[in-house]
Structure formats: C-alpha cells, structure tokens
Amino acid sequence: MKIYNTLIIGSGYSSIGYATASPETVICEEHQVCDTGFCLPLRSFRYNTYTPKTEEGSQLLDLFNSLSLFGTNEQNTNGFEFAMCKYIAKKQLEVLLKCRVVRIVRQPDLIYDVTVHTNEGLTHLFAKKVLDMSNTSDERFYTVLFVCDDIEKVKDKLLSAYCGSQIESAFYAGRYALHIPAHDTDENRIKLEIYEKWCSLGIDAKILYMSPVFYGAENADKLCDCNYDNPIEAFEAGYFYAKENDK
C-alpha cells in the first residue's frame, strides 16, 4: 500500500508548484485535462506581470517564453495547458486525470483513506495529508471569445445585454473576450442562454469559443489558482506553501 505525503484535489498551477517542492505528492484532477483554472476558462488573458522568486518558477517562465506564451501580442491561451503538461511530464509529477474524490476517511493511524472514482471504478489512495486546491467560489464567470472587425459598434450592445460583463482585447487582432458573470451551475444551460441572447442582438461579431466556468477569488485561506492572476505566481504560492508545511 503506497502512502503519499500529500494528496491534492485539483490540478492548477498552485498544485504543481506544491508537487514540485514536495516529493510523494499525487494530484487528483476530475477533468480529462489539466489546468482548468487558467487556460480553459481563458482566464490567462488577465494575467498581471510577476517576477519569479524561485529557480523552479524561473524554469516555468522559461518554458512559457520558449512557447511564446508571454510577452508578445499573439499569445495562445490554450498554450498554457500544453505548457503545463510539458512541465508535468518533464518533472514526472503524478497527476491522475478523470479522478473524482468520492470519500475521505481518516484512519486510526492518522492516514487518510481517499476513495476516488476513476476509469478503474472506485480506487483507494492513501496520504498523510489531503489538500483541496480545486477552484470553487460563489463568483462564477464564463468567457466568450469572439471575432469582430469593429468593437466600438458592438461593445455597448454586448455590455448592456450581458449584465455585469466586461470586454477585453484577446491577444490576436480582432479577437475579444467577453467575461460574463453567471450564477447557474449548469454549463449547458448557460451556454444556451448566452447564445440565445447573442442571436437576439444581431451584431456583427462571431463566437469562436465559449469557455468553461472560471471562478472569482476564493477566501484567502484557500490555496487555489483562482486567488492569483498569474500562473507563475500561483505556482510559487503552492511551492512556498509546500516548503513551509514540509518543514
């Protein structure tokens, strides 16, 4: 029976930062892809500048730069996911995809027995510590990536149709991201609502992509990607947290 030092729920940058610093860490990700915090929800349009403070953070930045993910006007948001996978593979971190935590039971010997649902059905993982780094928050946003020749012509219509939304430029020429707050948790229904509203506007702008949910900042005590605006900052937060806790 393998006992991990730490079992992390959620595969964000903070999780891989933690796993980089702390050996014998396993990350359970319920989706079939990593990085559901920055890349998939197109949150990476919003990163701020951040200078790495660790050698590992610098390595990650070098990897991003080698893939032209930062610093030019034509960045690929989805590139962050590929970059993260490249990093995970290179560092041989243990990330389990399509792995949903069903139950956590603390045993008399203080080891956690974590029941997960995977392709093999129910499986037990054992760890001395369990950390939930998944993104959850009451503040939920969906992003629509769209193509438009003249943003000024459509901007007001979009902002008034989608209450509380924001528009920002999305790296490539003529690409924009519309961030829409939503309270519903059903992504299928939300996409349908966004679509129906878009149809009714009759605007000259075409949708390229509708993102999965991204979460606003969680309470400050929780270590998860939604509390950071830069993936390297999130990575190093996880890294420092592990160093502090492994002392």
Add this chain to the structure above:
Amino acid sequence: MILSMLENGVVVKKVCEVTDFDDTCNVLCVGAGSAGCYAADSAARQGASVILLEFGDNIGGMSVCGNVTGYYYGACGGSYEEDDQKNKADTVFLTNGKHWEQRQIRLTERLLKSGVKVLCRHSVIGLYFEDNRIIGVLAFDGKREFSIKADITIDATSDGHLIRMTDVKKYYGRPSNGSFVPFGVIIKYTKNGRLLGHNNDSGIMDHYNYKDFSAKTIIAHADLSHILEEEIVNCALHTGVREGLSYEGEDTLKHEDLLFGKCSDKVLYWAYSDLDRHGNLRAAEDDIFQNWFVISNLSTVVISIPVSLGSVVPKNIKGLVTAGRCLSFDTYIQSAVRMNRDMIRMGECVGVAAAMAALSGVDFLDIDYEKYLMQVKENGCFGNYSHITFAFDNSYKRYLDKMKALGRIPDKKYENLALNKTIYEPLNFDADKDFHLLKTDAPGVAIWSCYISPKRDMIKTRLYNEMINTDDVLYKYNCAIALGLVEDKKALPVLRDIVKNRDCFFFTDNRRSNQFRSAIALCLIGRLGTTEDLPLLFDILSAEEIERQMYHTLQPNYLYHTYDDRNFVYFVMLTYACMAIYKIYERCNLDMKQLHDFFCDLFNGDTVLKRIVEDRTDSPAEEETKEFVEYILRLTDYN
C-alpha cells in the same frame, strides 16, 4: 438486492436493501455523448420519463468535448439532421454548421424540449441487481451518494463503465495484447480566417488503467506545443476511445459473418463504414481480417453493417442495454461502428426501443419489433438498407466536388487521388466478372471474389493456368496472390519470387492504407510455406536487410500509412517475416524453444527498434514495435 460495484477494475458485490430510491424514471441513460443524448431524447419523445447522467460538465461527448465536429462515414438520417440544418442556418459562430459549441447548444435545446432531466458532474458507482435484472444505480453528485430506480438503463459511456460492473464476459482492446489506440487530443486553430483541426494521437495506452491513461494523455497534450505558432482556439477536453471494451451479448456481431453476408433478422439499425484499423500491426491480426484488409487490399471498402438488437444487450442480464462505442462486437466491427452519425443514429434507435420496453413492461429483446421498425423508419434513423452492401466510397472525390461547388481551389494531392473516380462504386464480388481486374494495379476486388467464390476448384485451375502462362508480371503476381488466398500451394514459387525480389510495388485499390506486394506474399508464405522457406524469411531479419533499396524509397504518404514516423516498409516486412516463421515452426512442429531464443536475441537491446524508428523519439512506431515484440515472444514462449 445486490449492489455491484467496480473497485480497482474488479467487480465487487454487496448485499443491500433499498426501499426508497431517491429518484425514479423509466429510462436512465448514463453518458451524455452523441449516442447518450439522442437515446435520452428519443426515449423521452416516446413518452418515457428519462434521466441523463454525465460524468463531465458538458453534454455532447466527443462531438462537443472531443472536437470531432465533422463526418466522413456513418449513414445519414434521423433527428440530428434537423439539428444540422439549424446549425447551417446559424451565423453566430465563426464557422457555420461545424462548431462544437453549436452541437452542444442544439443538444441542450433538444433535451430541454423533450423533458429529459440532465445531471452533469455525476458518477455512477454501483448497479442494483434483483436476481439478474438491473433495477437502478447508485450515483455520486460530487457531494453525496444517491440512488435512482429505472425500468431500463442505457450504458452510453463509450468505455462500458456500467458493463464493467457486471459479470458479463468482457473483451479488452486489440487481440494482440489488449492494448488500445485512442485518438488523443484534437485542437482547433485558426488559419487564414478559417477554423481548422489537428489531431495528436496518444499512442498505445491501457485506457482502463487510470495511471496509464493519465500519463499518456498528459504526454499527448505536451506534444502539442509544436503547433503554437497557430492561434489555438480550443483544446479537446476528452480523449476518444478506439478499439475499446466489447462484451458477450445475446448476439455478437463478427467480421467474418459480415464479410460473408450473414445478417440478423432483428436489426436495430444499419451502420456504414470501412473496417478501419489504427496503427500498422497487421501481421498480428486474424486470418479472415488479413484476407480482406491485407491480401485483398480492401481496407477502405465501406460496408453497410447490420447492428442487431441482441448485440446491445449483455448476455443473461436484464434491464441493461448499451449504446455508443461499447457493444457486443468483435474488435474489427467495433472499430468500424464508431462514426459520429452512426453513434447518433444508434442512440436514437436504442432510445426508441428502450422506451418501448419500459413503457410496455417487456424486456428489450421482446419489444414489438414491427412497431419498433415502423417508428425508427419514420424517424429516419434506421438506415436505408435491407441487406449488406459493399462499395468504394471515394471521400477524396466527395471533397473535390465540394470544393468545386464552393468555388475553392482543392488540395492538389487529393485532386490526384480522386482522379477518374466516382463517389460511390458498388461491389458485387463475382469472380467471373471481376477476374479481369487481376490485370490491373487494383486487383483487390478480384482477389476477394476468387476467395469467396463457391466454384473454388474451377477458380484454382483458372488462376494457376493464367499464372504459369502469362508473361505479364503484374497479372502473374496477382494470380499468385489470389491462388495463395484460395490455399493452393502451387502459388508458392511465384510468391517466393516476389519476396526474393523485395518487390515493393504498392497496389492502388484504396484512397489510403494500401498494401505492397512483398507484405502480401509474406503473409501467404506464412500460411502455406514449408521449412524450405525459412532461409528466405530469416534473411529478412538479418542486419544487412535494412541496407536494401526497398527500405529507402518510400516517402511519407497518407496513401500508404497513417504514421510517417517510421521506416514503414521495414516494420511491415519484419513483422510479417517473424509471423511467417512462427507459423511454419508451429505447423511443422519445429523447436519452438529455439525460435523463442532466437527472437529474444534478435530483439534484445534496441538495434531493431532503431532500424524502424531511426532517430525519432516518442514515436507511436516505437510503442507498436514493443507491442509486437511482446506479442511474438509470448506466442513462441515454450513455458
């Protein structure tokens, strides 16, 4: 009552008592992919109460989350056409008619309208049995476990998640070693204002080993970083299943039945595809499949496939049926019945039948079949076939016509492949009528016609006479191949000549996956050959072999093989030669221990591997070579 669960890949049963289920329905559908969504929708439209459970956040499966937005095979007809029409008229998205988000929106509209209760982010962790009948499931919604009672449950999970919780006999992956070749990560990117797709396969993995699945998926995503020079719009959230799980059903559809025209009298619906195989390890396939795919070179012939009612019902289990990728098919049929349209139409048909069973209180196989037929024909999802048909369906010609209609300039290489072809060329396989094709570079139809001809003795005589009397090398060699396929050893001298000459002539029957003559000859020598052939075969395994010209002339080309990351010709020659030697050793009762030791020496280290993959790393060919080495060592293992 028994709760049957899957724990660490093993079925575990517990006695339990559930008096009050948390929810109830007529039809419970698990898995909201293409098949699951249309199954749930059609069942609801029949009047059944329906719950649809999905593990992920989004419905639509591979057609939405896997970015598989187009069609190539799979027959038309059914409810989805209405959705496609709406998509075509829709101008909201950058590309019309083929956007994955559109599909999701159409499905959401459809399920809302038909009143299906859709529950995403739900896992099914157990099945409730009363005797041999499944009466409900135990589900988990991320916070709590709860029970759902259903008259009938549809496993539309593609990887057979519910089937795996039962005791039914299961078959995993490819016959050689149970491995899988899933298609990996399809990404969407823009180029010149158009939305395009790119597929990065995950290589060979054990889909049902969660650690292997995770590691290989991550590597496939990491490998995509080379495409970052384009604007990536979306990366697939799901990995698709190819050659996944199949099981013993009340009826099992086998490729030999299909190729010889056998058809069930209770057809659920008709699928339409070629017998596509992924990867290049044909040497390890079974004889009938090799007869079709390799020796007759008919890999891209499309077939109308009758999927029987019994092939979606696990044997001796009531209350459970399957829809989608996990069916009671042999591995070859399973890889054929996988197309988007076929999955959708299958879902729609299973939904109709499941609702009829639930609402009339009978088992799935006991529904009023005539009434069922009337309904699915009215829906248009049954397929317009009444018997098995074969045809060349030239997709390049289809592409060419489409480009012309759109006023666009077609890709030159596809234009050449479509030259002088019609889109649909039906095949009747009549040896007398097809015989003249043996004089051409596309003799596959004639070879297969000879093979299945009821007048085998006459055919043998004719083939032999033609073979020895002609001066036309092409004709002589084709006659020898056909003669070899009808198991006449008189073909051997000519087949040996083909191999001795290291003849690398590729046939042109297909729009891709064409075979070359030495490979076909080697395949037949393995079946008919004697100890006399062994020196020729061992010669192919020698270190000097790789220096021959035949291994250094073929340029990467989709016409021949789907991977361009290997010395394809050498890989094929090596694997067939090994298999031929093994077959002769077995047939002639030679010392298998000696052969095993020889193969151990041959494949010790990476010398052979390097000849195949050259300097490339992380090549699918590397995994496939390792798979073959394991396979041949297992076959010859004298212990």
